[in-house]
Amino acid sequence: MSALTEIKSEGDWNKHSASFPPTTLQIIYFKADWAAPCKQMTTVLETLASSYPVTDPPTTSWICMDAEEVIDVSDNFNVTAVPFLVLRRGEQVLETVSGSDATKVRTAIEKHANSSSTGGVNGTSITPSSSTTGAKSFSTHAPTQQEPATAPEFSSGEVKEDKEALHKRLSSLVKAAPVMLFMKGTPSAPQCGFSRQLVALLRENSVKYGFFNILADDEVRQGLKEFADWPTFPQLWVEGELVGGLDIVKEELSNDPEFLKPFSVAKTHNAPVKESPLPEAA
Amino acid sequence: MASQTPMEDTMRAKIIETLKPSTLEIHNDSHLHSHHKAMAGSTSQETHFRVVITSEAFKNKMQPARHRMVYALLKEEMAREGGIHALQLRTRTLEEETKQAE
Numbered sequence: 001m002s003a004l005t006e007i008k009s010e011g012d013w014n015k016h017s018a019s020f021p022p023t024t025l026q027i028i029y030f031k032a033d034w035a036a037p038c039k040q041m042t043t044v045l046e047t048l049a050s051s052y053p054v055t056d057p058p059t060t061s062w063i064c065m066d067a068e069e070v071i072d073v074s075d076n077f078n079v080t081a082v083p084f085l086v087l088r089r090g091e092q093v094l095e096t097v098s099g100s101d102a103t104k105v106r107t108a109i110e111k112h113a114n115s116s117s118t119g120g121v122n123g124t125s126i127t128p129s130s131s132t133t134g135a136k137s138f139s140t141h142a143p144t145q146q147e148p149a150t151a152p153e154f155s156s157g158e159v160k161e162d163k164e165a166l167h168k169r170l171s172s173l174v175k176a177a178p179v180m181l182f183m184k185g186t187p188s189a190p191q192c193g194f195s196r197q198l199v200a201l202l203r204e205n206s207v208k209y210g211f212f213n214i215l216a217d218d219e220v221r222q223g224l225k226e227f228a229d230w231p232t233f234p235q236l237w238v239e240g241e242l243v244g245g246l247d248i249v250k251e252e253l254s255n256d257p258e259f260l261k262p263f264s265v266a267k268t269h270n271a272p273v274k275e276s277p278l279p280e281a282a
Numbered sequence: 283m284a285s286q287t288p289m290e291d292t293m294r295a296k297i298i299e300t301l302k303p304s305t306l307e308i309h310n311d312s313h314l315h316s317h318h319k320a321m322a323g324s325t326s327q328e329t330h331f332r333v334v335i336t337s338e339a340f341k342n343k344m345q346p347a348r349h350r351m352v353y354a355l356l357k358e359e360m361a362r363e364g365g366i367h368a369l370q371l372r373t374r375t376l377e378e379e380t381k382q383a384e
Contacts, residue, residue, distance in 0.1 A: 193315070194368070232369065244345055247372060
């Protein structure tokens with residue numbers, strides 16, 4: 001799964017910029033640590049990044065920069081407000097998204113990721129057998145320092161978010177991907193039997209999803225229980241609505257095996273995401 | 283004669299009183315999880331349960347709503363330190379139970 005990398009200086013940016021293969025979709029996020037919406041957007045992007053496999057050459061590259069630290073780069077890209085997202089391939093800017101609308105950001109990224117020349121299948125990052133872009137097998141992968149998933153640097157130790165800010169953050173987070181799994185651990189290293197089973201179920205159904213490791217962020221862990229009015233994890237959210245835990249997902253699938261079909265990799269392969277009959281379009 | 287299973291007893295009593303189930307199975311799976319890191323330091327033998335409930339109270343309700351009904355009943359036990367850590371639920375109506383048995 002991909003990680004969001006921070007670039008701290010113009011020099012570093014220039015080096016990076018020169019090294020991108022021409023087909024890589026560059027997802028460049030400008031932020032400012034003093035701006036509250038950026039906290040949310042960072043978490044959303046880290047989570048989204050985690051659902052894209054690391055490939056060689058890279059299909060996607062996720063970069064974040066402090067807009068004021070790299071002022072020349074920001075000027076170059078006409079960054080006038082934060083959070084600000086630039087999507088680029090090679091030297092060509094494809095699209096920019098200003099502001100903190102998570103759905104808008106996600107849609108823009110998916111649109112361009114799916115139209116890349118490699119046929120850009122961003123399969124579930126933990127399905128070695130069904131992935132078509134040579135993603136590595138993560139089944140024996142142990143979590144490392146680089147493991148993204150959540151925003152550990154934003155949990156305890158940071159200023160205590162007040163209720164409303166947390167609520168907003170959670171609202172964004174549950175919509176970070178069409179299918180979002182809040183679990184204990186990560187898909188490559190689940191820390192709970194129920195989370196592991198749910199990951200396996202999603203993999204069996206070739207579902208493309210984003211995940212969040214609630215063990216790495218206690219604020220989200222407790223906040224989400226209240227927000228969702230649901231005391232347990234794992235939690236599966238679809239289109240910003242809570243479906244339930246392992247039991248419910250199993251039950252839904254046994255009643256209707258096509259239940260997660262609209263979100264499967266097989267369906268979105270080589271087709272723009274918009275074609276899927278997503279409930280929110282109705 | 284003190285009960286060895288106070289948590290299970292409480293659960294049974296509450297569920298029967300509120301949901302009047304035609305089927306109620308409470309399985310204690312705690313021993314399957316006692317070696318987990320999260321359970322280190324726990325003295326309780328009643329932490330993980332799998333409960334099967336058939337009740338007409340679930341009629342016309344979606345699964346998340348049904349589970350929430352049970353969570354609401356056991357809110358205190360789940361929030362309590364050393365209380366219920368995990369709860370697997372199977373919530374069906376009599377019609378669904380019959381249908382699934384076919």
